[in-house]
Amino acid sequence: MTKIWTIPGGVHPEERKEQSLQLPLAEIALPKELVFPLSQHIGAPADPVVKVGERVLGGQLIAAAHGIFSAAIHASTSGTVSAIEERPLPHPSSMPGECIVIEADGEDEHIAYQACEDYMQLSKAEMVKRVRAAGITGLGGASFPTAVKLNPKSNQPVDTFILNGTECEPYITADDMLMQTRAADVVLGAELLAHILGDPERVVIGIEDNKPKAIAAVTEAAKGKAIEVVSFPTKYPSGGEKQLIQILTGREVPSRKLPADIGVVVQNVGTAVAAYEALRFGKPLIQRITTVVGEALDTQRNILVRLGTPVAHILAEHGFQAKRASRLVMGGPMMGFALDTPDVPVVKSTNCILAPSKTELPPAAPAQACIRCGMCAEACPASLLPQQLYWYAQAEDFDRLKAHNIGDCIECGACSFVCPSNIPLVQYYRAAKGTLRQMDIERQKSDRSRQRFEFRQERIARAEAEKEAKRLARKKAAEKARQQQADKPGAAKADVVSAALASAKPKAISAEDELAKLQRAVASAQNRLEKLQQKHDESEDAAQRDKFSAQLKQAALRLQEAQAKLDARQAIPAPAEAVAGVAASATTDANDPVAAAIARAQAKMSMPPAEKLQANIDSLQQRLAKAEAKLAAARANDGDTVAALQAGVDKMNEKIAAAKQELAALAAPTAATKPEPAARPTAAAPSPAVPPVKAAPKPEKPDAASVAIAKAQQRAAALASMAPRDKLHQQVKSLEGRLEKALERLAKAEADNDDNLDAFRTGVEKTRARLQQARAELESEQ
Amino acid sequence: MIQFLLDNPFLSALVALVSLAVTFGAVLGYAAVQFKVEGDPIVEQLDALLPQTQCGQCGYPGCRPYAQAIADGDAINKCPPGGQATINTIADLLDVEAPTLDEEHGEESEVKKVAYIREDECIGCTKCIQACPVDAILGAAKQMHTVIASECTGCDLCVEPCPVDCIDMLPVESTVSDWKWHKPEPYYQRASNIIASDKTSGAAA
Ligand code: SF4
Ligand code: SF4
Ligand code: SF4
Ligand code: SF4
Numbered sequence: 001m002t003k004i005w006t007i008p009g010g011v012h013p014e015e016r017k018e019q020s021l022q023l024p025l026a027e028i029a030l031p032k033e034l035v036f037p038l039s040q041h042i043g044a045p046a047d048p049v050v051k052v053g054e055r056v057l058g059g060q061l062i063a064a065a066h067g068i069f070s071a072a073i074h075a076s077t078s079g080t081v082s083a084i085e086e087r088p089l090p091h092p093s094s095m096p097g098e099c100i101v102i103e104a105d106g107e108d109e110h111i112a113y114q115a116c117e118d119y120m121q122l123s124k125a126e127m128v129k130r131v132r133a134a135g136i137t138g139l140g141g142a143s144f145p146t147a148v149k150l151n152p153k154s155n156q157p158v159d160t161f162i163l164n165g166t167e168c169e170p171y172i173t174a175d176d177m178l179m180q181t182r183a184a185d186v187v188l189g190a191e192l193l194a195h196i197l198g199d200p201e202r203v204v205i206g207i208e209d210n211k212p213k214a215i216a217a218v219t220e221a222a223k224g225k226a227i228e229v230v231s232f233p234t235k236y237p238s239g240g241e242k243q244l245i246q247i248l249t250g251r252e253v254p255s256r257k258l259p260a261d262i263g264v265v266v267q268n269v270g271t272a273v274a275a276y277e278a279l280r281f282g283k284p285l286i287q288r289i290t291t292v293v294g295e296a297l298d299t300q301r302n303i304l305v306r307l308g309t310p311v312a313h314i315l316a317e318h319g320f321q322a323k324r325a326s327r328l329v330m331g332g333p334m335m336g337f338a339l340d341t342p343d344v345p346v347v348k349s350t351n352c353i354l355a356p357s358k359t360e361l362p363p364a365a366p367a368q369a370c371i372r373c374g375m376c377a378e379a380c381p382a383s384l385l386p387q388q389l390y391w392y393a394q395a396e397d398f399d400r401l402k403a404h405n406i407g408d409c410i411e412c413g414a415c416s417f418v419c420p421s422n423i424p425l426v427q428y429y430r431a432a433k434g435t436l437r438q439m440d441i442e443r444q445k446s447d448r449s450r451q452r453f454e455f456r457q458e459r460i461a462r463a464e465a466e467k468e469a470k471r472l473a474r475k476k477a478a479e480k481a482r483q484q485q486a487d488k489p490g491a492a493k494a495d496v497v498s499a500a501l502a503s504a505k506p507k508a509i510s511a512e513d514e515l516a517k518l519q520r521a522v523a524s525a526q527n528r529l530e531k532l533q534q535k536h537d538e539s540e541d542a543a544q545r546d547k548f549s550a551q552l553k554q555a556a557l558r559l560q561e562a563q564a565k566l567d568a569r570q571a572i573p574a575p576a577e578a579v580a581g582v583a584a585s586a587t588t589d590a591n592d593p594v595a596a597a598i599a600r601a602q603a604k605m606s607m608p609p610a611e612k613l614q615a616n617i618d619s620l621q622q623r624l625a626k627a628e629a630k631l632a633a634a635r636a637n638d639g640d641t642v643a644a645l646q647a648g649v650d651k652m653n654e655k656i657a658a659a660k661q662e663l664a665a666l667a668a669p670t671a672a673t674k675p676e677p678a679a680r681p682t683a684a685a686p687s688p689a690v691p692p693v694k695a696a697p698k699p700e701k702p703d704a705a706s707v708a709i710a711k712a713q714q715r716a717a718a719l720a721s722m723a724p725r726d727k728l729h730q731q732v733k734s735l736e737g738r739l740e741k742a743l744e745r746l747a748k749a750e751a752d753n754d755d756n757l758d759a760f761r762t763g764v765e766k767t768r769a770r771l772q773q774a775r776a777e778l779e780s781e782q
Numbered sequence: 783m784i785q786f787l788l789d790n791p792f793l794s795a796l797v798a799l800v801s802l803a804v805t806f807g808a809v810l811g812y813a814a815v816q817f818k819v820e821g822d823p824i825v826e827q828l829d830a831l832l833p834q835t836q837c838g839q840c841g842y843p844g845c846r847p848y849a850q851a852i853a854d855g856d857a858i859n860k861c862p863p864g865g866q867a868t869i870n871t872i873a874d875l876l877d878v879e880a881p882t883l884d885e886e887h888g889e890e891s892e893v894k895k896v897a898y899i900r901e902d903e904c905i906g907c908t909k910c911i912q913a914c915p916v917d918a919i920l921g922a923a924k925q926m927h928t929v930i931a932s933e934c935t936g937c938d939l940c941v942e943p944c945p946v947d948c949i950d951m952l953p954v955e956s957t958v959s960d961w962k963w964h965k966p967e968p969y970y971q972r973a974s975n976i977i978a979s980d981k982t983s984g985a986a987a
Binding site: 039089093367424428430431433434435437445449453457 | 844916918
């Protein structure tokens with residue numbers, strides 16, 4: 001006789017097992033419709049592999065396992081998939097969930113199962129694969145995918161394999177019936193599973209001593225095999241995995257550990273038979289034995305039922321008297337749950353359908369206050385302190401609950417059963433455990449959110465830093481380029497000045513740009529004006545002409561505006577360096593006399609008010625000339641714009657007069673400022689980059705500025721239309737002129753013994769060199 | 783030496799005290815260096831308690847800044863997503879009275895929410911991506927955007943910037959997998975409770 005141990009606590013509720021053992025195992029009629037929830041096991045829901053409208057056969061795969069922690073689902077009869085939709089689930093929440101619905105065709109045609117005589121010869125991996133393919137899950141109640149359990153991850157070798165035939169809950173006799181009727185298959189299944197687990201030292205089939213027939217049958221079947229059949233005193237809840245291990249091995253599974261960690265694996269007897277059928281006959285898990293019991297039924301017995309059969313159909317087959325029933329329970333009275341509706345199907349874990357009468361299982365008496373009797377603590381098989389857990393669960397003190405190991409509660413309900421105050425203790429623990437689980441999930445999620453948030457902050461900061469670095473690099477590169485330019489050997493004499501020049505350059509260019517833009521604006525405005533004028537002249541219709549003249553006026557206004565802006569721009573004294581910069585840029589590009597001329601002219605623009613005014617007057621005079629020309633043209637054509645043009649000319653004349661007056665008024669103070677422009681070339685002289693020859697303007701003749709611009713523009717236009725040879729020719733000529741002038745000035749300077757003699761000399765030298773170059777070019781061109 | 787100390791009890795006491803002070807000073811100094819805790823542990827702990835919704839309703843740009851602010855003495859009742867539960871745990875941690883939620887910062891919502899983009903209306907402006915504090919939105923310029931529901935904290939920040947108003951905050955539906963048992967009503971709150979009726983009538987009297 002094998003030694004057995006005892007567990008702490010435990011209770012002895014009324015067994016009521018004989019109720020369902022009076023009749024033999026039966027089968028019931030095929031239901032019209034079968035429902036297969038995709039999630040009827042622990043783990044991920046299965047993925048449907050059939051479509052609505054498809055015909056399926058019994059045993060055909062209809063939903064494949066989604067990953068390791070999942071189980072396949074097979075059709076249990078032939079028929080058509082009528083829907084894949086949400087249906088109420090056999091779950092304490094009675095929530096709906098995705099289900100495959102099959103309309104049975106009544107033919108019960110099955111696929112050809114692949115039998116395998118010598119299945120024990122298969123490799124273990126192949127065996128596990130077949131168990132998985134058959135969709136087998138623990139049939140005891142938890143529905144844990146069996147293939148996972150047959151592949152324990154623990155490094156601990158499995159030394160004990162236990163087959164659980166305890167069935168300690170009242171009323172349920174499904175396993176009892178299985179062992180009575182199929183004892184040989186149970187033993188074969190035990191051998192098979194033990195083999196997959198690596199033939200552990202001990203293979204035990206544990207059966208409570210209230211099932212003498214089952215014990216006798218299994219002992220008989222196991223004769224001559226290395227399998228112990230152990231019976232032990234009936235006590236609820238000996239069938240709990242950890243409790244059974246303790247009873248049969250004396251070992252306790254530590255808190256938060258799995259049985260596999262101490263080298264033990266437990267499987268239900270039903271699971272063993274299912275595994276045997278899967279390997280021997282190739283049959284997937286499509287039916288199971290379920291106890292249909294309770295005094296609200298006319299017939300109470302065990303049935304071999306197809307998975308997916310609606311509970312309502314089973315009840316109808318057993319003469320269910322709804323009036324007599326106090327409630328409808330799936331599972332046993334201790335650990336089962338009440339069903340809100342009988343329209344849920346039988347699933348893999350459905351071991352019992354209980355329809356008790358009101359006298360049999362009266363509704364729970366109202367709960368009273370805890371009187372601290374300590375009976376629950378005595379009953380608890382997990383050696384917990386239920387009354388403490390109750391207090392903390394009520395107060396939602398989760399830290400204390402954890403400290404009191406609520407995780408080790410197996411939710412057996414023994415404490416509620418003994419509680420004299422009828423407190424539904426186990427409900428509190430289930431709720432608290434649920435909340436703890438939820439908190440855990442939430443904490444994980446918030447950790448992930450924190451990570452993502454921090455990562456994002458970091459990424460943004462990094463991007464910002466990169467941008468900043470790029471900006472800095474660009475700045476540095478620009479500075480370096482400037483430095484290099486300043487360091488260029490040719491420009492060496494005065495670093496400071498050239499640096500200043502270099503820094504002024506961009507500004508000067510932008511000033512030039514602006515000027516050019518304004519000039520363009522003026523030109524386009526003029527264009528528009530002319531076009532309008534033309535249109536106006538051509539149109540005969542009076543109304544249209546009015547329109548045109550309005551537009552004309554507007555255009556004229558715009559032109560004026562643009563012109564004013566241009567004037568203002570030209571009048572703004574550009575910063576000295578800028579001017580110098582312009583001059584410098586002009587010199588660097590000495591081949592372009594036009595640009596040089598413009599630069600010089602602009603230099604002159606940045607002059608004291610008197611000169612500005614003078615410039616203004618000049619430009620006005622120019623415009624006047626143009627306007628007068630237009631007026632003349634209009635007169636010649638006898639156009640009706642004559643009056644308007646005449647008015648414009650008059651206005652301009654007026655303006656010129658005003659400007660001249662102002663100039664006269666300024667004349668006195670200008671006398672004092674006059675020497676300043678004269679000093680300018682001297683100031684600029686030290687810079688070799690600005691040959692005094694060029695930088696020395698004729699300050700006495702400020703009006704020359706706009707004239708120079710006009711001339712330069714003319715020349716530019718002329719040059720543009722000239723052939724390259726002519727261009728060169730022109731250049732040579734102008735250079736000759738300049739050289740002559742420079743020589744003259746040099747001679748004068750020599751006579752005066754000027755300080756700038758050197759500068760003058762280099763200037764002459766340079767001009768000469770350039771002239772020679774130009775001549776050479778001209779020659780080669782010829 | 784011993785004799786001298788025995789003869790001068792005052793001096794010997796002084797010597798004893800000074801030597802004690804020096805020894806413990808050295809021990810404490812060593813401990814301060816050796817067991818130095820990196821970072822500000824209280825901020826870490828507070829941050830771990832906050833819900834990490836990163837919604838900014840507390841007035842800080844995220845949960846961690848608020849944790850820092852609490853550590854610096856700010857009120858602990860400014861986080862609506864965390865609600866009373868979070869306030870209670872923080873109060874526990876800091877050992878202070880738990881105040882009620884400051885309604886000024888928003889109300890605690892009953893249900894968890896998750897952002898949902900009506901994808902056919904999205905114009906792909908990427909505004910929501912820029913707003914999302916946890917990168918829970920996927921998309922690219924001129925492409926349809928979508929929310930990674932499992933990463934969305936339900937913070938609401940993406941709703942406002944969407945120029946075509948195509949983001950909804952949907953309540954998270956509970957499924958069988960996240961269902962949990964409800965806590966039973968306490969005995970004294972049950973209508974059918976016979977003995978507790980004494981109490982109710984007593985209260986009514
Ligand atoms: S339900 Fe939990 S606390 Fe109550 S007896 Fe069972 S294991 Fe112990
Ligand atoms: S209100 Fe709460 S969830 Fe929102 S950012 Fe502040 S601390 Fe985080
Ligand atoms: S998707 Fe919207 S609601 Fe969700 S976390 Fe991002 S910004 Fe917040
Ligand atoms: S803000 Fe709205 S429109 Fe813009 S990308 Fe996001 S969802 Fe689309």
